[in-house]
Amino acid sequence: MxxxxxxxxxxxxxxxxxxxxxxxxxxxxxxxxxxxxxxxxxxxxxxxxxxxxxxxxxxxxxxxxxxxxxxxxxxxxxxxxxxxxxxxxxxxxxxxxxxxxxxxxxxxxxxxxxxxxxxxxxxxxxxxxxxxxxxxxxxxxxxxxxxxxxxxxRDITSDTGRRWSSTWVRELLAAGDVAGAAHVLGRAHRVRGVVVHGARRGRELGYPTANLRADDLGVVPADGVYAGWLIRPDLERQPHDASVSKRLPAAISVGTNPTFHGVERTVEAHVLGRTDLDLYDEEVVVELVERLRPQVAFDGVPALLDQMADDVAKVAGILEVPAPARPTVPAHPGAAS
Missing domain, CATH: 3.40.50.620 (HUPs)
Known part of the structure; x- marks a missing residue:
């Protein structure tokens, strides 16, 4: 084209x-x-x-x-x-x-x-x-x-009788209903941005994330945890190489990290089972498939880690990929950082 x-x-x-x-x-x-x-x-x-x-x-x-x-x-x-x-x-x-x-x-x-x-x-x-x-x-x-x-x-409507529209997509994303938005769009909703440095808490907890600033990404869905994919467009444009992962299953967090009293809204994508990726300054696409839960503040790091392990297992099930083993982390990982 x-x-x-x-x-x-x-x-x-x-x-x-x-x-x-x-x-x-x-x-x-x-x-x-x-x-x-x-x-x-x-x-x-x-x-x-x-x-x-x-x-x-x-x-x-x-x-x-x-x-x-x-x-x-x-x-x-x-x-x-x-x-x-x-x-x-x-x-x-x-x-x-x-x-x-x-x-x-x-x-x-x-x-x-x-x-x-x-x-x-x-x-x-x-x-x-x-x-x-x-x-x-x-x-x-x-x-x-x-x-x-x-x-x-002529206007084409959905099976509910509502007209397909961008307004409808925005309403669904504001409610965190990314599956509903995908139905209107005909594909999963995605955001695109450059990976920036974060507080590195995810890496300390055994779940490193690619961080994107939410205010740079267009329409970002409601705060919460989602199943989805992290896509590396630069690799997709290169000659085929089966050994290079271009589309990676991910647990995605949208919000301000309330457990650590964060204030900046971000989109953070943890690639399941991967701790070796260096994505800083790379443009990535985050594709959102299904919402697991709202974002909440946990009473300490152990409770957060238990929930993260559960989230990762659910994401693996939704995306139909193998669930990774729970990472081993230090006894007191970055609780005050």
Whole structure:
């Protein structure tokens, strides 16, 4: 899949296309239906399929004080868009100047002149142009004027009757329901960040962790302990080597470490049975599969260690991997550190 970062990256004559547009935060099941329709229409017509998306999220430009976290980073969004079979994605830098374009100006410049769209595929709730004044009726009328057809994909709902949406994903993650979020997304929710140095208590306790600052990761689920995977993207991009572990089973803690009176919210991933990994300064992906329990403060290190051993055993069962032996630790490991 080609990625065009701004209009200047688009080839001078990219050829006619079938295009769609949206923020596609999370690329959830509703997005996937629209994207699948775009790809199918392009294949049937012998044209290229192109999605137009925006970065940063428009809400962060218009209402920066809200500090909206993304469900998926741009890197993950592009990976998920590629998985739908698109030929290309145009990432439009979203600015206040760009936001002032009228619906007709945006459609004419980007969809018609730049991408040579023969068909535009949109969902029922599509909005575009200045103050979101363009909607599906606007797109149909512009298609008549500018010479392209419009395919409107009706809203697809879940078996509960609720419409698939990014709002729903955010609600589920705020409640810690990562399994429910995965159902809406069509895959496990993940966060991506660079491993930083922590207090090293996990290593002292026999459970070393890769630490990520929660405020840098987008939408992080509610505090608690989770089963999931730690993925090393840099290794995934290298030639296949069966001896190198790229996707590792992990017990994941989200919160402030209340047993040790912590204040900074972090995501910490302990790779089951591994004490040899050096992940500092490496970008990793943490994929969250299932929540085990909320995060609580324990009355001392022995109680915490018992719970950690139980958590690791449960994580192994959920992920269907061998449970590691309980580590041997010093009699008084880092209790005051």
């Amino acid at each position: 080609q990625v065009w970062n701004g209009a200047g990256d688009v080839p001078e004559n990219p050829g006619p296309s079938v295009a769609t547009l949206g923020i596609f935060d999370g690329v959830h099941r509703g997005h996937q239906v629209v994207l699948a329709a775009t790809v199918a229409e392009a294949e049937n017509a012998g044209l290229s399929s192109v999605a137009v998306t925006f970065d940063p999220h428009p809400a962060t430009v218009h209402r920066p004080e809200q500090d909206l976290a993304l469900i998926a980073s741009l890197t993950d969004r592009l990976e998920r868009l590629e998985a739908t079979g698109l030929d290309a994605v145009l990432v439009v830098p979203y600015t206040l100047t760009f936001a002032r374009a009228k619906p007709e100006e945006f459609v004419r410049e980007y969809l018609v002149e730049l991408l040579q769209a023969r068909t535009v595929v949109v969902g029922e709730d599509v909005r575009f142009g200045r103050d979101n004044t363009g909607d599906r009726a606007t797109m149909v009328e512009l298609g008549r004027q500018l010479g392209f057809s419009v395919e409107i994909v």
